[in-house]
Amino acid sequence: MGDLLERLRARGWRMTSQRRVVAEVLTGEHVHLTADEVHARAAERLPEIARATVYNTLGELVALGEVVELSTDGRAKRYDPNAHRSHQHLVCTGCGAIRDVRPTGDPLAALPDAERYGFAVSKADVTYRGLCPDCATA
């Protein structure tokens, strides 16, 4: 994780202060931030960073496979820096909290050929939903 900046440089990324800050914000906390949250945290260190730059940088990180984009709720997309360990997501139906989870087996295996309709199926994104402990008692 800590060598994200190394990997990016090795891939020919031009290293700007803006990109560095965005990458650091993402890897600093293992939570699932929205683009605006990333922008807010980045702006604490680099006050004049533009929203468009954050969007661009996030898009590049996603394209490079360093970050996973989630749209669990039809609202703002969230960015998950935990891209190198395959996992799924558990979302609270009350407060929207998100946890990374690792189900057993390969979710793809549950889809028989007869249900693939000729698609070259390459991945399965699973969103488990339910009330988190805090919301259950509240």
Next chain:
Amino acid sequence: MGDLLERLRARGWRMTSQRRVVAEVLTGEHVHLTADEVHARAAERLPEIARATVYNTLGELVALGEVVELSTDGRAKRYDPNAHRSHQHLVCTGCGAIRDVRPTGDPLAALPDAERYGFAVSKADVTYRGLCPDCATA
């Protein structure tokens, strides 16, 4: 399926021409329309129907469990009238086409208790992704 209007009436729905048209548009074609597409099709029969009415009606149908809301791509939500037969979705990464699919087993069973973090997990939404036959050859 055809008795959706019956069920709605039985639940105390006030039956207006707008609601009838929206319900008919959804059940008429077994595809996954966006709210704007539903509005466009409804407007063919009822030209002055408001967008807000379509949104309201779709929201009510979802709340009643008659329709399932999908946000597979972070763009416009889609509405799936096939709510009474449990299924998942297969989405083309090229063109966005969506098919209903039925994996084997219960996706929830793949999430061990140790991975539930105290959540009362109640459902699992699975999105399989891959290229459809048309996009694969193009």
Next chain:
DNA sequence: ATCCTACAATGGACGAAGTCCAAGTCAAGA
């Protein structure tokens, strides 16, 4: 160390998707 230039950042306008609300309309029970 300095220069060049292609790549990156800026910021403000724009667009898509969806929500809100005050005023008008109407379904259906009395």
Next chain:
DNA sequence: TCTTGACTTGGACTTCGTCCATTGTAGGAT
């Protein structure tokens, strides 16, 4: 048929994201 509360309308507004012309700069070349 009358009444009334639920429903619809349409336009303003919000949120999330994209676009683009201009300005800035990282990093290789000299």
